[in-house]
Amino acid sequence: MKPILHPSLVNDPLGDPGLFVQFLYEKRAFLFDMGDQSPLTNADLLKVTHVFVSHTHIDHFIGFDRFLRLVFGRGKTITLYGPENFIANVEGKLAGFTWNLVDRYDESLTLEVVEVHRDRLRKATFRAIEKFKRNDEREEPWDGGVILDEPALSVSAAVLEHRVPCLGYALKEKFHVNINKDELTAMHLAPGEWLNRVKQNIYEGASDDLAVQVPVGVNGSQEFALGTLKEKLVTITPGQKIAYITDTVYTPENVPRVVNLVREADLLFCESPFTAEEEDRARDRCHLTTRQAGLLAKEAGVKQLKTFHYSKRHSHQTERLVQEAQETFRGE
Numbered sequence: 001m002k003p004i005l006h007p008s009l010v011n012d013p014l015g016d017p018g019l020f021v022q023f024l025y026e027k028r029a030f031l032f033d034m035g036d037q038s039p040l041t042n043a044d045l046l047k048v049t050h051v052f053v054s055h056t057h058i059d060h061f062i063g064f065d066r067f068l069r070l071v072f073g074r075g076k077t078i079t080l081y082g083p084e085n086f087i088a089n090v091e092g093k094l095a096g097f098t099w100n101l102v103d104r105y106d107e108s109l110t111l112e113v114v115e116v117h118r119d120r121l122r123k124a125t126f127r128a129i130e131k132f133k134r135n136d137e138r139e140e141p142w143d144g145g146v147i148l149d150e151p152a153l154s155v156s157a158a159v160l161e162h163r164v165p166c167l168g169y170a171l172k173e174k175f176h177v178n179i180n181k182d183e184l185t186a187m188h189l190a191p192g193e194w195l196n197r198v199k200q201n202i203y204e205g206a207s208d209d210l211a212v213q214v215p216v217g218v219n220g221s222q223e224f225a226l227g228t229l230k231e232k233l234v235t236i237t238p239g240q241k242i243a244y245i246t247d248t249v250y251t252p253e254n255v256p257r258v259v260n261l262v263r264e265a266d267l268l269f270c271e272s273p274f275t276a277e278e279e280d281r282a283r284d285r286c287h288l289t290t291r292q293a294g295l296l297a298k299e300a301g302v303k304q305l306k307t308f309h310y311s312k313r314h315s316h317q318t319e320r321l322v323q324e325a326q327e328t329f330r331g332e
């Protein structure tokens with residue numbers, strides 16, 4: 001199976017938290033948190049369609065300005081998710097600039113902002129052409145699960161405690177469509193863009209009778225029923241799950257929220273600013289220790305744990321932080 005989702009931390013574990021997830025075969029990416037983004041190129045950031053902010057402490061949101069500067073004037077619509085008060089945070093950022101000339105341009109940027117509360121989603125739209133005035137405010141009930149639902153993937157969120165509400169996120173590919181390359185060769189068909197369309201048809205639940213034009217030779221094409229292609233070429237396997245947990249505290253209320261969200265993730269990115277013996281400090285600062293990150297990952301049955309957001313006071317012993325979390329995770 002060739003993974004579709006390619007996640008990587010934006011910075012090293014001592015730097016600002018953030019996760020960049022690229023999609024294979026697509027010029028598209030998701031960004032979790034907007035701290036310092038200097039390792040990301042402009043080309044990377046221009047792929048971003050959705051931004052998932054855990055909370056707006058400065059190390060998680062200072063990158064908003066660079067992102068805004070870059071995407072402005074390109075006719076894009078970007079959706080940003082964040083916790084309680086997020087609409088006001090975005091509005092405040094936008095209010096820091098002068099937009100008197102924007103109405104001379106065609107619609108140059110639309111920000112759809114979604115504020116995740118425990119029982120509802122509050123939404124607002126900010127359009128450049130309207131000088132980023134808050135508009136279309138609306139609200140819908142939310143059951144505490146999925147916040148973004150697309151044919152091929154979903155993103156879920158959980159409202160966690162960090163003395164302010166802080167969001168944890170899980171990105172899930174609904175299922176994985178594998179193409180059998182040997183069978184492709186046996187059918188004398190060449191891989192190409194058409195395979196992406198076939199995958200899209202499958203994700204969208206298209207009828208098996210759908211006629212699919214498959215390129216053959218230099219300029220020719222041959223028609224196949226989607227059902228035939230599925231039967232001969234496609235194996236469906238479980239999709240990837242990637243979870244992102246940062247800035248939260250190990251309490252009896254929070255632990256089940258985290259565990260339910262990240263359950264059986266292939267890869268969990270979890271903060272661990274403090275050493276195992278600093279539990280008091282961690283509780284006081286509303287953060288996790290290495291051991292607590294390991295316990296959460298173990299209890300949730302995740303396959304792989306990657307820790308980050310290390311406290312600067314431990315810059316001389318980052319290996320210890322890795323080791324403590326991994327030993328707990330593996331149950332040693």
Ligand SMILES: [Zn+2]
Nearest residue numbers: 057059060247
């Ligand atoms: Zn932080």
Ligand SMILES: [Zn+2]
Nearest residue numbers: 055057162247
């Ligand atoms: Zn924080």
